[in-house]
Amino acid sequence: MASQRGEGETTATPLEPADRERARAIPEAAVARLAVYLRVLSGMADQGVTAVSSEELSQAAGVNAAKLRKDLSYIGSYGTRGVGYDVEVLVSHIERILGLTRNHSVAVVGIGNLGHALANYGGFPGRGFPVTALFDVDADLIGVPVGGIPVNHIDEITAVCLEREVSIGVIATPPPAAQSVCDRLVSAGVQCILNFAPVVLQVPDNVEVRKVDLAVEMQILSFHVARRADEAASVSNGNNGLGVDGMVIRP
Amino acid sequence: MASQRGEGETTATPLEPADRERARAIPEAAVARLAVYLRVLSGMADQGVTAVSSEELSQAAGVNAAKLRKDLSYIGSYGTRGVGYDVEVLVSHIERILGLTRNHSVAVVGIGNLGHALANYGGFPGRGFPVTALFDVDADLIGVPVGGIPVNHIDEITAVCLEREVSIGVIATPPPAAQSVCDRLVSAGVQCILNFAPVVLQVPDNVEVRKVDLAVEMQILSFHVARRADEAASVSNGNNGLGVDGMVIRP
DNA sequence: TACCGCTTGTGAACGCATGCACAAAGTCGG
DNA sequence: CCGACTTTGTGCATGCGTTCACAAGCGGTA
Ligand SMILES: NC(=O)c1ccc[n+]([C@@H]2O[C@H](COP(=O)([O-])OP(=O)(O)OC[C@H]3O[C@@H](n4cnc5c(N)ncnc54)[C@H](O)[C@@H]3O)[C@@H](O)[C@H]2O)c1
Ligand SMILES: NC(=O)c1ccc[n+]([C@@H]2O[C@H](COP(=O)([O-])OP(=O)(O)OC[C@H]3O[C@@H](n4cnc5c(N)ncnc54)[C@H](O)[C@@H]3O)[C@@H](O)[C@H]2O)c1
Numbered sequence: 342m343a344s345q346r347g348e349g350e351t352t353a354t355p356l357e358p359a360d361r362e363r364a365r366a367i368p369e370a371a372v373a374r375l376a377v378y379l380r381v382l383s384g385m386a387d388q389g390v391t392a393v394s395s396e397e398l399s400q401a402a403g404v405n406a407a408k409l410r411k412d413l414s415y416i417g418s419y420g421t422r423g424v425g426y427d428v429e430v431l432v433s434h435i436e437r438i439l440g441l442t443r444n445h446s447v448a449v450v451g452i453g454n455l456g457h458a459l460a461n462y463g464g465f466p467g468r469g470f471p472v473t474a475l476f477d478v479d480a481d482l483i484g485v486p487v488g489g490i491p492v493n494h495i496d497e498i499t500a501v502c503l504e505r506e507v508s509i510g511v512i513a514t515p516p517p518a519a520q521s522v523c524d525r526l527v528s529a530g531v532q533c534i535l536n537f538a539p540v541v542l543q544v545p546d547n548v549e550v551r552k553v554d555l556a557v558e559m560q561i562l563s564f565h566v567a568r569r570a571d572e573a574a575s576v577s578n579g580n581n582g583l584g585v586d587g588m589v590i591r592p
Numbered sequence: 593m594a595s596q597r598g599e600g601e602t603t604a605t606p607l608e609p610a611d612r613e614r615a616r617a618i619p620e621a622a623v624a625r626l627a628v629y630l631r632v633l634s635g636m637a638d639q640g641v642t643a644v645s646s647e648e649l650s651q652a653a654g655v656n657a658a659k660l661r662k663d664l665s666y667i668g669s670y671g672t673r674g675v676g677y678d679v680e681v682l683v684s685h686i687e688r689i690l691g692l693t694r695n696h697s698v699a700v701v702g703i704g705n706l707g708h709a710l711a712n713y714g715g716f717p718g719r720g721f722p723v724t725a726l727f728d729v730d731a732d733l734i735g736v737p738v739g740g741i742p743v744n745h746i747d748e749i750t751a752v753c754l755e756r757e758v759s760i761g762v763i764a765t766p767p768p769a770a771q772s773v774c775d776r777l778v779s780a781g782v783q784c785i786l787n788f789a790p791v792v793l794q795v796p797d798n799v800e801v802r803k804v805d806l807a808v809e810m811q812i813l814s815f816h817v818a819r820r821a822d823e824a825a826s827v828s829n830g831n832n833g834l835g836v837d838g839m840v841i842r843p
Numbered sequence: 844t845a846c847c848g849c850t851t852g853t854g855a856a857c858g859c860a861t862g863c864a865c866a867a868a869g870t871c872g873g
Numbered sequence: 874c875c876g877a878c879t880t881t882g883t884g885c886a887t888g889c890g891t892t893c894a895c896a897a898g899c900g901g902t903a
Pocket of ligand 1: 556
């Protein structure tokens with residue numbers, strides 16, 4: 342059953358039983374890719390494209406075509422064999438599965454360098470993630486509007502989060518404060534947390550945490566540089582596996 | 593630590609053939625975790641801890657102990673049975689495998705909200721990733737120092753990157769500019785790119801790209817909220833506006 | 844209507860990552 | 874010096890995710 346998009350229903354669109362079972366079975370990795378497909382498809386829709394094949398879409402999303410079709414199959418069969426997919430239809434179904442038919446209010450905690458950038462960022466509201474609350478401990482910041490939202494004191498976190506129905510908490514405080522901020526978000530009823538502080542957060546089972554760790558990203562890149570440089574070196578000097586277990590000999 | 597130039601100084605240890613083969617075999621997922629272990633271990637070292645067991649370390653890093661040991665086994669056998677691992681030894685071996693014995697200069701392109709935050713961030717230099725170059729197109733920004741580094745015009749990217757031996761390029765421009773910026777970084781010889789713009793970059797095989805996509809992260813969280821809300825609804829069998837735990841689901 | 848060419852959807856094979864369980868290898872107390 | 878205890882390192886089984894390959898299904902065409 343093909344539904345239309347952008348329906349301003351007040352109640353969150355419930356998934357049908359069949360969809361619900363499917364949603365439970367979607368691999369985490371596929372969910373991440375579905376979000377990417379959604380963005381590509383939205384871009385296509387904006388440019389007036391109405392139909393797309395798995396080959397075209399997979400190219401635009403940078404993945405294998407078979408993988409894309411399998412990912413889409415997790416949410417149902419909405420393509421037409423011999424033709425491809427209707428862009429609008431696909432967009433609306435991915436949105437539904439990802440729970441984007443409902444708005445998700447976001448609270449940012451820690452309005453420093455990163456917090457300011459996040460609060461000022463215009464890309465979230467347009468995608469259904471309005472930033473509706475900001476928190477910090479710094480007295481100089483309290484009451485100051487950032488990106489149009491005044492900063493609240495962290496002590497008000499429970500009241501404000503409940504009042505504004507915050508469903509996603511973003512942690513952008515220094516590492517030592519992160520766990521305590523996390524605990525406060527959790528007791529304020531926030532069940533989803535995006536953590537920028539380089540610490541491992543402890544949370545109850547019913548809370549979902551995702552972390553963005555730039556230092557780790559850089560170190561992974563570093564690993565690949567090193568590996569590459571090393572491969573190049575081994576090609577140029579043809580050194581084989583002799584001299585095991587020795588200290589490094591330098592000329 | 594380590595000199596700017598990657599010649600085999602005392603600290604910039606080249607990998608031995610045995611290690612090189614190992615490095616090639618380390619699963620990507622394990623590399624990411626090694627970076628996490630490294631941070632945890634560094635923190636322990638700072639607090640004067642000299643030895644640690646796989647159990648303790650795995651707890652602190654938030655992973656399974658067996659997985660941790662397997663990850664460490666990819667880089668060699670540096671533990672002592674019955675005792676555990678020497679923190680310093682482990683740190684130095686992980687650093688070596690990740691290529692952190694050498695400094696990696698970072699260039700940030702697009703000094704807007706996010707670019708400012710990155711340029712001002714003090715956490716990178718301390719970990720061997722000094723930000724040494726900033727680029728933008730905005731005439732008002734050129735020459736202005738951000739985080740101590742003056743902003744250069746994007747047209748100078750090749751000359752500046754070569755001169756300062758930039759090995760990692762960070763893209764923080766608006767999406768439409770990202771691919772062109774990426775191409776310019778690549779022709780400037782940069783082989784590692786960290787991309788914050790929500791676009792799929794096309795690069796040659798010898799260039800490594802990692803992307804940080806906040807919208808995707810939020811949508812993954814959204815998916816889990818939806819799934820959870822839905823489970824709750826199916827349990828309470830006949831949605832009355834209340835979910836589990838007394839959490840109110842928006843009417 | 845019947846055929847043809849194209850694209851989807853998916854069963855099955857494969858490969859990678861995770862977790863278990865235990866022998867090997869070390870320490871420490873007696 | 875020995876034996877008990879602790880913790881590592883890893884072979885193996887299991888499960889998840891990716892890729893392949895092709896039958897099924899649809900639109901267009903004669
Ligand atoms: N800036 C970056 O580019 C960057 C990059 C990678 C990681 N990070 C991480 O992101 C986090 C934030 O970085 P930043 O550069 O914005 O730091 P920052 O120091 O600029 O800002 C931190 C803010 O958090 C506030 N704060 C401190 N304790 C708090 C508490 N208990 N409750 C609420 N607010 C509190 C401070 O008042 C400050 O405004 C850090 O953990 C950092 O490691 C930042
Ligand atoms: N700010 C955030 O919190 C946030 C969050 C998620 C994603 N992003 C993404 O990160 C990127 C940057 O976001 P932002 O908020 O900092 O944007 P911004 O508009 O504040 O800054 C962009 C900067 O890039 C510069 N620029 C434009 N074209 C350029 C070019 N061709 N070469 C060099 N510089 C150029 C602009 O002059 C500007 O200074 C965007 O792609 C955005 O989607 C940002």
